[in-house]
Amino acid sequence: MSFKINIFLFFFIFILPNIFFSQSKDSSLFEKKNIEKKSIEFKKDLNFVKAQSFYLKKDWDSTLIYSMKQLSSGKNKTLADYCHYFRGLSFYNKKIYKEAKKEFLLTSDSFQLSPIKNFFLGASVLELRDYDKALFYFKLSEKQSIKLKDNKFLTNIYNGIGTTYIFLKRFKEAEKYLLRTLQLNEQSKNIDKICTSYMNLANLYYEQYKDKLAIYYFKKCYELSKKVNNISTKQTASKNMAVVEENRGNFKEALAYRKESEQWKDSLNNQNKVWAIADFEKKYAVAQKQKQISLLKVENKLKDNQRNGLFYSVLALLLLLIGGVYVYAQKVKSSKIILTQKNKLDELNATKDQLFSIVSHDLRSSVNALKTSNAKLTTSLETKNYNELDQLLHQNSAIANSAYSLLDNLLHWALLQTKQLYFHKDSVHLYSIVQQIEYNYKPLLLDKSITFENAVSKNSFIFVDLDSLKIVLRNLLDNAIKFSQENGEIKIYTVETNTDFCQLVIQDNGLGMSQDTINELLEDNELLAKKSNSEIIGTGLGLQLSKQMIKKNRGMLDIESEPNKGTKMILRFPKTEQNG
Structure with a gap:
């Protein structure tokens, strides 16, 4: 056995x-x-x-x-x-x-x-x-x-x-x-x-x-x-014969086969050693050559130092002469840098103060609204007024979603300002991303009975950072829902162009805005602006964040709107080769 x-x-x-x-x-x-x-x-x-x-x-x-x-x-x-x-x-x-x-x-x-x-x-x-x-x-x-x-x-x-x-x-x-x-x-x-x-x-x-x-x-x-050249085959064949003869009791023949097997095994090992030695010799030769090159470099460096000694002495004298001028120029330059940094710091502090003011006000409003709604919710539970209970639950959900969106925008805005936000551009299938965003906002669309249409071309691929694109689309769709009336319509579609950019349009038939408001929103600054319509809660942070992320993706933003006739948010992003 x-x-x-x-x-x-x-x-x-x-x-x-x-x-x-x-x-x-x-x-x-x-x-x-x-x-x-x-x-x-x-x-x-x-x-x-x-x-x-x-x-x-x-x-x-x-x-x-x-x-x-x-x-x-x-x-x-x-x-x-x-x-x-x-x-x-x-x-x-x-x-x-x-x-x-x-x-x-x-x-x-x-x-x-x-x-x-x-x-x-x-x-x-x-x-x-x-x-x-x-x-x-x-x-x-x-x-x-x-x-x-x-x-x-x-x-x-x-x-x-x-x-x-x-x-x-x-x-x-x-x-x-x-x-x-x-x-x-x-x-x-x-x-x-x-x-x-x-x-x-x-x-x-x-x-x-x-x-x-x-x-x-x-x-x-x-x-x-x-008759074969494969040493591994020779070694296995002789080893099998050794086992055969051992089990037959022919130990002398078994020993001969075992020795032959070991010889073939040694041949395999020697072959590996030959390659290893050759590799070592090659590395040794390279190391010796490198050592010679290093010695030559040292010798050349010493000669260069001797040859250039006089030149460096003259240079040292010249540096002493211009040293005073350089120090004075550095002081002037440092003063300008400090002044620029101070102005930038003042601007950032102003932005921070305005941001804290707006965000704290809106969070306070949201929390207060949630507190009031929860009190009504408790009363409705006690009185078993289920119709009002359902309405209050939907209202609580909307308030919580609004507060979450505000905090999410605040986090990404802070990361963007401190240059900690990670950007990785890749080819993105635009239709699929819009479909994902639509799914996330389905409850809000149903709550206001808004009709949504995804008419984005399925052949559209853009070269952007995926996470920042989602943030931009979420904020713009959130604004479109926020500023749309009950039973409104929102449509997202692409427009074919002969340029290297893909044009994406987010269109609603909501409140719209004046040209002055459009100009203010498109103005290139980092400060936040409170919307003039007091019935709509918002910090303006979402749009500012979107503008900066569009810019980092080498995109462009344009707005077309009229009061009470809706708004078109027009985005342009670089195409990828699939669109070519």
Whole structure:
């Protein structure tokens, strides 16, 4: 029993990995031609082209990045199949088999590389020890590959099926497929693979306690390994023969095979050492050369110092002469900087005082309104006046939302002023963002029975910071709702232009404003302004914050409005290449 365990252990360590990784060489030509053809067909899809390029170079991490970018930006079903295939093979080679399985299963049944995909899907679930599913996918790959008439690829599939049958203890089926594998390998005259087939059959027979057949194939593997260049194959074959002879009691022969195995092992180690020594010598030579260069630099520096000594002495005298002028100029400059900083500080203090005044007043109003509403709410609960109770709850919600928006704007305004707000620009799908904002404000729109329409072009992509864009859209939509009457209408849409900017319009049919008010709102200053309409609570902080964030995103803001005829807030942001 110990003999069988030792031999089957080598099967796990040596034979099983070779079954699957050898496939990448056999199918590479068919796969490479297919992939390169698609890269030419879809050359405008840059993320896909980069993904396939990195895949063919076996740069798995870069393949994962660009295939995900392609999946995120495109909806082409064919490219999606190839991207999932790239990701599956990348995860498989990184030995992340669960993720590999997920990606392979996302490809469609019509995928052109399905035979290879199903083979690796079988290999992945075999690594996850799901033998029944592994057999299913290997069989499916076999059925698809027979049409391709590719014996090299079929050899790997038969090997996989035979191996799976061994795990399932279905030894007759395993023998059938492993013998078929051996036959195909012998036809191709691939000595390395014939050795592998002999090793597989030997392990199969030892699993069934058919020692004579097992030893026969171990011997054939050993004799054939003398003709291969793979040192690892030679070492494993001789080591297996050592175990065979030990279990037969032929310790002298076993010792000879064991010594041979150790020699091959030493050869592997020596080969690694040779490379290590060569690398060390190279580094040493570079270090010596660098040392010589450093010495030359020091010598040149000393010569330069001697040559330039007189020059520096003259320079020192000249510096003494102009030193007084420089000190005086620095004093004048420092005075100007201090004066500028003082003016800026006074302006910031004025802004701070005005901000505290406005915000504290509005928060006090909101809290007082909430306090009064809660008192009425208590009374309504006691009197069981449910109609008024529902109205008060909605009123409390509106007051709380208003106070939260004010505090949120205050936080972002403070971060912006102190330059602590993080900006990261990227390509943003405008329609999706407007859809998110609409969802957040659905309760307020329903509360005032306002009709909302998202007419933004689904092909519009802009290059902005996502978080700041959301803040701008929330504030402008909040203002549109605030200044709209019951049963009003709000529409957000894009206007096609031939420039590099995307034009977004937020239109309402609310109270509107005069031209003087528009000019005041668009004025380029950082101070806050209280709205003149006393019935509408607001600090003006939201619009000021929006203006500064639009400016940081290289955007522009314009306003069109007339009293009692509604308002158009017109935004322009840089387009991304997708709009090109």
